[in-house]
Amino acid sequence: MRTLSIRWDTVHRHGEAWISHHRLRYRMFVERQGWSVPHYECMEYDQFDTPAATYILVVDEHDQAVGTARLIPTTRPYMVESLWPNLVESPLPHSDQIWEASRFGCDRALGAGRRRRVIGQLIQACQEFGVTQGITSFLAVMPSWVFQNVIAAHGCPVQPLGPAMSLHGHATEAATIQVSRAVLDLVRARTGLRQALKEAEQLQVGPASLSPALLGDDVPEREQDHRTLAAMSRLVDVP
Template sequence: MVMRTVSISWETVHRHGEAWISHHRLRYRMFVERQGWSVPHFECMEYDEFDTPAATYILVIDEHDQALGTARLIPTTRPYMVESLWPNLVEGLLPHSDQVWEASRFGCDRALGAGGRRRVIGRLIQACQEFGVAHGITSYLGVMPSWVFQNVIAAHGCPVQPLGPAMSMHGHAIEAASIEVSPAVLDLVRARTGLRQALQDAELPKVGAASLSPSLAGGVRPEQNRLATVATTTLVSAP
């Protein structure tokens, strides 16, 4: 299957109309149908109050512009989910900085096979790092099941720092955590995915061979990560 990874904002959505609509349908399948969340939806499309012009969407799409994976990024200088819904998950001050963004609505299509899900998740994680490095972001704030932070995000090379106590939600131990963003972390993620570059349409700094690991400098190799948890479970962020 051919996969592309794109970033979409309200300013660029006119170039990705089918992918944009498809991603809302994917969110409906992931979070309303499969997870049973009580969140707004209309005609099999899920949305919430944080889908605003401040949001950027990282999408993995197929050759027909159908969304296979999704992540939503929002600067913490604007209203964001953790601040509005679960401030108690963060001990200390909540971030309000252009350098700290919230990552939410993270997941992939459960209909994909195990290998396809691994590829999609790897692309999402790498694309979020690429977007972050290109836009001066130093960390993402996320709320997810604890096992996702450890077995998926951290396992791809991203340092994860829990920010407060966990709570039970939808049968999972949910927690807020900070995910480091940096060129060094991006190199670690590249080493695990085998991708030289995931995002194709964002303003990204040029990547020279010198910044890649020796095994990647010659080109793209097959993706290597084989996480059993990704192979068997659809990844989700909290509603």
Template sequence: MTVLVLSWENAHLHGEAWISHHRLRHQIFVGRQSWDVPTYNSLEYDQFDTPAARYLVWIDDNGQARGVARLLPTTRPYMIKSLWPELLQHSPPETETIWEATRFGCDRSLTPSTRRRVVAELICGCLEFGLANGISQYLGLMPVAVFNHVIMAAGCKVEIQAANFHMGRHDVAAGYIDVTLSSLLEVRLRAGIRQSVLHGSSGDVSQHGSNDGVSRRERAIVDNIAA
């Protein structure tokens, strides 16, 4: 059980993880939340699933996705800027230091304790990935309840934008999530996580000079700050 950083370039290295993450997205966002988004053969996808995206996928011992999050640099086309810029109190960002975070979810068939673990490790994984790749904030698009009762409750600092809209069963909003070492430490402390959650070498973003998901310097930091 681990958190993978998947992309179009490395998906073939991880068995069922890639396709099962699209199945899980269908289960969460179409089946459970009733979103009107593209689907095919019980796989959920959209126009922002591009080579620029990185996917944090929590996989079980059978290599099946049980938790997901999608990250996109705001220097490339992204959902909030393209579809809902009015959710922001200013112009949509276009900078390497802010990435969009969407499609955050967890398999509801898991036990409550396992769901809590999956969610906490996904959040830690997003923070670790951000620290390793020069990201200062995520611009999230999520149900307001997820911001309040999941992301903020886990220990992250979030600035929810005022505007929201109703999608499926939820009020959805945009919000800025700070990516800091102190946030990572707080999330780890609350969840009882004592080491890096990201798996191996699948998260490179070449323009930041890292050959794996967490640089040597950042891996040393994130592996020890909660020890």
């Protein structure tokens, strides 16, 4: 499986991957989650799919997307600011160094092992992209257990920004995910991947640690791996 970084001005290089990612989002958010979001001919989209967005996609050997994440600079309109500002108690960011991560998820048709690999590739690719762009953190809205048992378990420090609320049946919160070379090293140690994105995929688009301790430093690595895999096996797709 390959990991791609795609923007509107590079869609022509990855046409099938691009279209299939909108179909994957339809399956994840409309069919599975039952969200009331825009869609057309089994493709999901929203008002934040603009030329400012960068898409991190994991694709199979047929260029079909099996994992997706969308990254948007907070200098442009973004989801948390527009839809859930009440989840953030501090001033909302507007900075080239803070981007929003959204539409994060993977194809539930995959087996548990492949889902684990896809999620690891997405998390690592987002860190690699962030480091090359001078990003210091991602802002995201996710179920609290996803922050703890998936994102944090891959070595990315998470900082909650406000109270949790019930969203789609889950306790959901806004938080920042730290981005740095040190965090990237932790993620690589967890995934075993030297590189998720090829250098050519690390597009220059702007100016240029979730910690295992969040699960408890005293949790044995094998038990921590078990918790991470169990969390991924029930991973819900997130905004």
